[in-house]
Amino acid sequence: MKLAIAGGTGFIGRGLVDLLSGEGHEITVLSRDPDTARPVLGKRVAIREMRPDVIGELATELNGTDAIVNLAGENIGSSLWTRAKRIKIAASRIRAGQMMTAIVKSMKGPPGVFVQGSAVGFYGSHGGDLINENSPAGEGFLPEVCVKWEESTSAIEAMGVRRVIIRTGVVLSGDGGAFPKLALPYHLHVGTLLGTGRQWLPWIHYRDEINAIYFLIKNRNSAGTYNLVAPNPVQMNDLCSLLGLTIFKMPPRLVRLLLGQMGKETVLVSQRVVPERLLKENFAFAHSQLPEALESLK
Secondary structure, three states: OEEEEEOOOOHHHHHHHHHHHHOOOEEEEEEOOHHHHHHHHHHHOEEEEOOHHHHHHHHHHOOOOOEEEEOOOOOOOOOOOOHHHHHHHHHHHHHHHHHHHHHHHHOOOOOOEEEEEEEHHHHOOOOOOEEOOOOOOOOOHHHHHHHHHHHOOHHHHHOOOEEEEEEEOEEEOOOOOOHHHHHHHHHOOOEEEEOOOOOEEOEEEHHHHHHHHHHHHHOOOOOEEEEEOOOOOEEHHHHHHHHOOEEEEEOHHHHHHHHHHHHHHOOOOOOEEOOHHHHHOOOOOOOOOHHHHHHHOO
């Protein structure tokens, strides 16, 4: 297959490039900064700069592409959510989606499938209620961003292209993402439990995340929204007990004081999300239980 990936240098994008290139597929990575992307991705992929003034050129070059994946967006966990940071988080996603829509619209032959990145942040906090793909959007900054992020490429679906939206949970990996930062204090036996510990955590093993995206690309009957999470969400207490000794408990009010809106909508949010549609389509999770998923990361 011939594929294009926007956001190919990110945590999930790099894994997808590894998998697809290993399968012998032809990959083009669309990047805002090709000079930074080349050392990360090497010579196994073509790298093209994504700018508004080269949309026509990119559309011509991508004619005949089987699949386009849009994962582009500012890292939400790299710093506190100042006003400038919030603007950057939202704008990076919406602009990338608008550019991808313009590229597809200009292509003589549209792709067979377009995969749009999103996150379980779409749902907001739901306590202990089960959340599936039909659950409504929540309230707050992250839900609003996710809604706009998904809508930024909705016109592609109207063009007759099969569009898949992937709402990703907390990705567990030893090499990147949020998990190493979360696990480090516990490895040092100075773990801190943030909040009550009763909040539900929608997690997915890194390998299952990448394989699920590939599965949805290949399965021509897959369309619409999918929760990319493991079938067995856990409460934060369970994760902490599996990681190691917790000697300090940080109450929710202190988390909100120190981390502000970022803390409220990330570590304190409770999301009991299930991958209902992936299971119905018989996607085989390699890591469906948290204990063995964590063991595989050691």
